[in-house]
Amino acid sequence: MKTIIVGGGIMGLATAWGLARQGHAVELFEQGPLPNPLASSVDEHRLIRHPYGDHAGYARMIDQAYAAWELLWNDLGQRLYAATGTLALTGNGESWAARSAATLARIGKTMMELPIDELPQRFPQLDARGVDRAFWMASGGVLFAQDIVAALVRHLAGRPNVALYAHTPVRLVELEHARIVTDAGTQHDADVVVVAAGAWVGRLLPTDRRLVPSRQVVIYFDLPAEQRAIWAKHPMVIDKTGDVGLYLVPPAEGRGLKIGDHVFSRTGDPSAERQASEEEMRPLLRRCGDLIKDFRRWRVDRLKVCFYTVTEDERFVVEKQGAKGWLMSPCSGHGFKFGAVMGLELARTIASGRDPAAHARWAAGLEGDKPS
Numbered sequence: 001m002k003t004i005i006v007g008g009g010i011m012g013l014a015t016a017w018g019l020a021r022q023g024h025a026v027e028l029f030e031q032g033p034l035p036n037p038l039a040s041s042v043d044e045h046r047l048i049r050h051p052y053g054d055h056a057g058y059a060r061m062i063d064q065a066y067a068a069w070e071l072l073w074n075d076l077g078q079r080l081y082a083a084t085g086t087l088a089l090t091g092n093g094e095s096w097a098a099r100s101a102a103t104l105a106r107i108g109k110t111m112m113e114l115p116i117d118e119l120p121q122r123f124p125q126l127d128a129r130g131v132d133r134a135f136w137m138a139s140g141g142v143l144f145a146q147d148i149v150a151a152l153v154r155h156l157a158g159r160p161n162v163a164l165y166a167h168t169p170v171r172l173v174e175l176e177h178a179r180i181v182t183d184a185g186t187q188h189d190a191d192v193v194v195v196a197a198g199a200w201v202g203r204l205l206p207t208d209r210r211l212v213p214s215r216q217v218v219i220y221f222d223l224p225a226e227q228r229a230i231w232a233k234h235p236m237v238i239d240k241t242g243d244v245g246l247y248l249v250p251p252a253e254g255r256g257l258k259i260g261d262h263v264f265s266r267t268g269d270p271s272a273e274r275q276a277s278e279e280e281m282r283p284l285l286r287r288c289g290d291l292i293k294d295f296r297r298w299r300v301d302r303l304k305v306c307f308y309t310v311t312e313d314e315r316f317v318v319e320k321q322g323a324k325g326w327l328m329s330p331c332s333g334h335g336f337k338f339g340a341v342m343g344l345e346l347a348r349t350i351a352s353g354r355d356p357a358a359h360a361r362w363a364a365g366l367e368g369d370k371p372s
C-alpha cells in the first residue's frame, strides 16, 4: 500500500514513520525545507503533561503518548526528552488545576495538592503571592521538538520505502482519488492521501472552516548562569493565577528557557512575515515580573512567532474525508505531545481498515481507549 502525506511537521512525519515501520510505501511532500522552521512543530521544545482540565480523554491518552515516544526513541536510537514534573498554580478564581486534579483522580492518577505555605520553601524562585492553590505531579516534561522532527527526517530518509520531497508545495489534493498535484504541476497517485498541513490546511481544503490559524508569540530569556542552573532542574510551571495565564518551559539539557501564554489570537497568516515586538508581550512580561523572583535580572533573548491551528472546542480533527483521504489536524496548541501516538495510530487505522469514525472520536479525546 502507498500513502501520500502532505506536510512534514510532527504529524506528517510520525504518520510516515508509523506506515514505514509496517512496511508500507510513503511519499511525503513538504513545501519548505525538511524540517521547515515555519512549521508549528519546529521550536526548541514542547511540553507533555497529564493535567488536562476537564478533558479526561486527553488526560488518559497521555500514557499512550508516552508509550509511543518510547517506541520512537527505540527506533531513533536516542531519547529526546527530559522529565521535569508538573507544577500547576491557580488563583484569581481560576480552577483549571483543581479540575485537572479531579479529572485525574477519576482515572486513577494522583495530582498532589501542596500547602500554600510550603511553596516559598519548595519553589524559592517563585513569588507565591496571589496563588490560592498549587498542585504537583511527578510526570510531565520537555520534548525536544525540533530535534525530534530533525531526527525523524533523518530516520525516514534512510528507509527504502519512504520518499521525502522537500521544497515541493502541493497545490491540489483529490481526496476521492488519493492524488496530489504539486505547484510545479507534477501529479502523484497513491492508495491513501493524508493532509497534515498544519496552519496552511485551509489552502488545500478551503471548505473546512473549523481549523483557524492562530498567531502566537513566545519569549526566550537569557538568565544569569547561577539562575539558569537552578531553573534547569525546575518543574514546568502552568500558572493561571494572574490576568494572563502562562506556561514556563525550564531550560532542560542546555535548551532555552521559554515562556508563553495560551490565549488564542485566532488571527494571522502563517506565510506572512513573522515579527513580534516586546511591546505586544507587555502583559505577559508583567505577569512574569510578579511570579518570578529576580525577574529583573532576566533579559529577553528573542521572541518567536509560531502558529496554532485551533478548533472551537480545542479538540483534534483527524477524519477520513472522501474515499481515500484523511485530514489530520491535531493542534489547538496542544498537539505535539501526541505526535508519535497520533502518527502510529493513524498508520494502523489506514493499514488495517479500522473504523474511521472510531478513530476520529478517539483523536478528538472523546474515548478513553485506542480506536478498535
Ligand SMILES: Cc1cc2nc3c(=O)[nH]c(=O)nc-3n(C[C@H](O)[C@H](O)[C@H](O)COP(=O)(O)OP(=O)(O)OC[C@H]3O[C@@H](n4cnc5c(N)ncnc54)[C@H](O)[C@@H]3O)c2cc1C
Binding pocket: 006, 007, 008, 009, 010, 011, 012, 029, 030, 031, 032, 036, 038, 039, 040, 041, 042, 045, 046, 047, 048, 168, 169, 170, 171, 196, 197, 198, 199, 200, 201, 204, 216, 217, 218, 260, 306, 307, 308, 328, 329, 330, 331, 332, 333, 334, 335, 336, 337, 338
Ligand atoms: C508557540 C507554540 C507552543 C506550543 N506548545 C505546545 C506544547 O507545549 N505541547 C504540545 O503538545 N503542543 C504544543 N504546541 C502545538 C504543537 O506544536 C502542534 O500541535 C503541532 O506541532 C502541529 O503539528 P503539525 O504537523 O500538525 O503542523 P506543522 O508542524 O505546522 O506541520 C505542517 C507542515 O505542513 C507543511 N505544508 C503546509 N501546506 C503545505 C503544502 N501545500 N504542501 C506541502 N507542505 C505543506 C508546512 O510547511 C509544515 O511543515 C505548541 C504550538 C505553538 C505554536
